[in-house]
Amino acid sequence: MSADHAHSFAAADALEETAAPAGGGAPAARARSDEVLLSVENVSLGFGGVKALTDVSFDIRKGEIRAIIGPNGAGKTSMLNCINGFYHPTEGRITFKGQTRPKMRPHEAAAGGIARTFQNVALFKGMSTLDNIMTGRSLKMRTNVFWQLVRFGPATREEVEHRRKVEDIIDFLQIQHIRKTPVGKLPYGLQKRVELGRALAMEPELLLLDEPMAGMNLEEKEDMSRFILDVNQEFGTTIALIEHDMGVVMDLSDRVVVLEYGRKIADGTPDEVKANQAVIDAYLGVPH
Numbered sequence: 001m002s003a004d005h006a007h008s009f010a011a012a013d014a015l016e017e018t019a020a021p022a023g024g025g026a027p028a029a030r031a032r033s034d035e036v037l038l039s040v041e042n043v044s045l046g047f048g049g050v051k052a053l054t055d056v057s058f059d060i061r062k063g064e065i066r067a068i069i070g071p072n073g074a075g076k077t078s079m080l081n082c083i084n085g086f087y088h089p090t091e092g093r094i095t096f097k098g099q100t101r102p103k104m105r106p107h108e109a110a111a112g113g114i115a116r117t118f119q120n121v122a123l124f125k126g127m128s129t130l131d132n133i134m135t136g137r138s139l140k141m142r143t144n145v146f147w148q149l150v151r152f153g154p155a156t157r158e159e160v161e162h163r164r165k166v167e168d169i170i171d172f173l174q175i176q177h178i179r180k181t182p183v184g185k186l187p188y189g190l191q192k193r194v195e196l197g198r199a200l201a202m203e204p205e206l207l208l209l210d211e212p213m214a215g216m217n218l219e220e221k222e223d224m225s226r227f228i229l230d231v232n233q234e235f236g237t238t239i240a241l242i243e244h245d246m247g248v249v250m251d252l253s254d255r256v257v258v259l260e261y262g263r264k265i266a267d268g269t270p271d272e273v274k275a276n277q278a279v280i281d282a283y284l285g286v287p288h
């Protein structure tokens with residue numbers, strides 16, 4: 001575990017004051033259901049001799065913002081990779097909307113309503129913001145999105161409808177001014193926003209965000225926090241996020257699950273997790 005993470009956890013309260021999104025409501029004030037959208041039951045994942053996850057169980061309720069936190073190498077990204085079918089658990093099972101699909105592939109997860117952003121931005125750098133977000137519509141389109149991007153001639157009704165949805169997302173994320181800019185030319189914070197846009201274009205029920213604030217300055221973090229809250233509140237999208245900035249985590253999340261060395265060590269509201277001795281020890285690097 002890095003000194004950075006110890007610092008960021010110890011300073012969580014102070015950060016809440018600064019990194020909180022302007023006008024962001026307390027998570028407790030938001031309406032929540034008890035309906036479970038996704039459940040992780042006794043999941044283990046091994047890579048040869050390395051056990052990335054050991055017997056992890058938790059659930060994600062419909063409409064909530066759920067954080068997955070833990071020191072470096074705790075298994076957070078491996079967990080997201082299991083949820084969206086990139087990895088298949090060695091043991092245990094994951095159930096989404098009442099369905100358990102042991103060998104689900106990422107495109108099946110996407111078609112089923114699970115969208116994802118990555119730790120390192122994964123966009124088509126030479127393509128414009130608009131076209132990148134348009135690729136997020138591909139699962140919803142009857143004809144191939146790449147063909148539509150290069151084709152000449154009048155737009156079909158389907159294209160017009162998809163285009164309108166994409167323009168709505170561009171307005172929502174306030175990126176009209178960069179619609180035509182190749183994303184490789186954009187600052188990192190804006191690339192992250194475009195990646196969020198592409199995930200939103202899939203109209204997901206569950207949005208997985210892998211370190212959405214990584215590499216951002218304070219202002220960019222405030223903006224991204226605001227967009228995450230707005231997506232959750234305006235579209236009702238359930239969100240699971242991995243984030244190292246504890247101020248952001250504690251401010252945005254309804255509930256937090258904490259991993260350490262691939263095992264779950266705590267699960268609860270931000271206040272419960274902050275007061276949990278095992279979590280404090282993990283972040284301060286207390287030896288086991």
Ligand SMILES: Nc1ncnc2c1ncn2[C@@H]1O[C@H](COP(=O)(O)OP(=O)(O)OP(=O)(O)O)[C@@H](O)[C@H]1O
Pocket residue numbers: 047050051052070071072073074075076077078079
């Ligand atoms: N494809 C892989 N092959 C082998 N080992 C892996 C692989 N992916 C992850 N691991 C190992 O599994 C463990 C958990 O890694 P993971 O990336 O899930 O942790 P993390 O909590 O997301 O870390 P970070 O905060 O640094 O991103 C680590 O020991 C890592 O080295």
